[in-house]
Amino acid sequence: MSGARPERAERAIVVVVALAAGVAAMTQTLVVPLLGELPALLHAGTAGTFWVVIAAMLGGAVTSPVIGRLGDLYGKRRLVLVVLALLTAGSLLCAVADSLAPMVAGRALQGVGMGIVPLGISLLRDVLSPRRVGAAIALTSSVLGVGSAFGLPVGGLVAQLGDWHLLFWGVGLLTAVIAVLVVWLVPVAPGLAHGRFDLVGALGMTAGLTALLLAISHGGEWGWSSPTTLLLFAGSAVALVAWAWWERRVTDPLIDLATATRRPVLLTNTASVVVGFAMYAQILVVPQLLQLPVSTGYGLGHSMISAGLWMVPAGAAMMIASPVGARLSAARGPKFSLVLGTVLIGLGYVACLGWLGSTVGLVFGTVVTNAGVGFAYGAMPALIMGSVSPGETGAANGFNTLMRSIGSSMAGAVVGVIFTRLSTSVGGADIPLRGAFVLVAVTGVVSSVVALVVSGVIPVRHVRKPPENDSPGLVAVPSSRVRSE
Structure with a gap:
């Protein structure tokens, strides 16, 4: 970065990039409150409408590393705008959809929007001053969970009070506005990697x-x-x-496997899978437990809107934890923040397990778990970027985002199997038994222990802290590998 950028300008860059990533993440869970009504709304079977969720998940998982690499090669700001355009187009397609095929196609395009997360992280590293990079990256990384958490109450509120199409009209309008802000406020990154796609x-x-x-x-x-x-x-x-x-x-590989299998990168990505599992498993089960009828003996009887609103503190906890985690990472190193995050995730699941029949207890557990996820997600990009060159940051963070998505997919599969095996039929509908929720909570505790062990053996490389007026790149890259955007 040539010259010092004003503090107000840097704050604006962080806000715009984090907002873009948060909206992209929110689209992943926006339709979860609608799942029970989608067969009637889209005139399709239950199995078919589940693709409304799967399409977005697959779209985000398989394209994040590709988009990250394209950003390294052709410009991260440019690719952010391309991804925002695809996210806007997908949202508008869903907004006019009344059948399954266009809805699934639109959701797949929305899933591509998840590429903003690795792009934004690597872009911030390139354009911000060193003293602001850590907190900015932690915030952008954590909004992956924050956006997912806030998608639930937003989706439930609109679905219960208005036309569900308004969800997608709103997202389309918001992403279009964000694209304008990116053009206006976000600068071009100083250099690009050489090579072919x-x-x-x-x-x-x-x-x-x-x-x-x-x-x-x-x-x-x-x-x-x-x-x-x-x-x-x-x-x-x-x-x-x-x-x-x-x-x-x-x-010129899409993913440099020599780098991906380097011990710090490999172990960080392994921890990402487990943390992604723990986060998404809780998102899937707690709202269901909150909404089950009191007559079951363990359900808490909340409406769709009420259950969504009870999940808001969890998203807020993740957002608050991210800057705190960034300061901890700066003082003690990102490994410390990751280890602390895995401990909090486990404690949150223990709290949920102990207060399974209490709304306040469940909310407290989700707050603790999500604070842990905020610490963990904020530390992971710093650990990754400490082991790769600036020309590899987009692809490396895209691969890390992929690992989180695989963890989330595994959570969906495990929760689905548990709920299928431990359920009973009430009024023609299958309802999970109390034992199903207990088993998921126990699985969350075990996954947090695994994440703690993996995080504890990540090797730490101590590097010289750059002066404040240095380039924000953490690792030097030979000039032959970088070109101007």
Whole structure:
């Protein structure tokens, strides 16, 4: 970065990038309150309408590393605008949809918007002064969870009080406004990586991950030993092995596997899978427990809106935790924040387990867990970027976002299997038993312990802290590898 940028300008950049990432993340859970009504609204079967959720999840998971690499090559600000345009188009398509096909297509485009998270993180590293980078990256990373948490009450409120299409008209308008703000307030990053885009690698990774995520998401419904599930797992394994073989031999790989398998990066990404699992499992089960009828003996009887509003403190806790975590990372290192985050995630699940029949107890548990997720998500990009060059930050953070998405997909699969096996029929509808919620909470505690162990063995590289007027890049990159945007 040439010269010092005014403090007000830097704050505006952080707000715009974080807002863009938060809105993209919010679209992932915006339709969750609508799931029970979607078959009637879209004139489709229950199994088909579940693709409204899956399409966004798949779109975000498989495109984040691709978008990150494109940002490294062709300009992160430019790719942010492209992704915002796709997110706007997908939202508008959903806004006019009254059948399944256009709705699923629009949701897939909305899923691509998740690429804003790795793009925004790497862009902030390039354009902000060093003293502001840590807090800005922590905030942008944590909004992945914050946006998901706030999507629930927003979706429930609009669905219960108005036309559900307004959800998507609102998102489309908001993303269009954000795009204007990006053009106005966000500067062009100072340099780009050299190389070509690895199209073969992108196609191979997309095929392998799509098959894997479909098998994970639908294995419980189709049967884990069914031919379809086994074929998807086998196809995924073959595609990903072939992709890895190609990536190690191509000159400009989509994902540098030598970097991805470097111990700090590998362990951080492994922790990301487990933290993503813990976060999404809680998002899936707590609102259901809040909404189950009191007559079940363990349900809390809240309406859709009320349950969504009770989840707001969890999102707020994650947002508050992110700047605190950034200060802790600056003082004690990002590994400390990640370890602390995994401890809080486990304690939050323990609280939920102890107060399963109390609204206040459940909310307290979600607040503690989400504060832990805020610490963890804020620390992960710092750990990743401490091990890669500036020309690799977009792809590396995109891969980290992918790992979080895989964790979320695994949570959906595990919760689905538990609820299917431990449920009873009441009035023609299947309702999870109390034991199902207990088992999910126990699984959350176990996952937090696994994340704690993995986080504890991440090696830390101590680097010289740059002066405030230095370039915000954390690792030097040879001039032959960088070009001007």
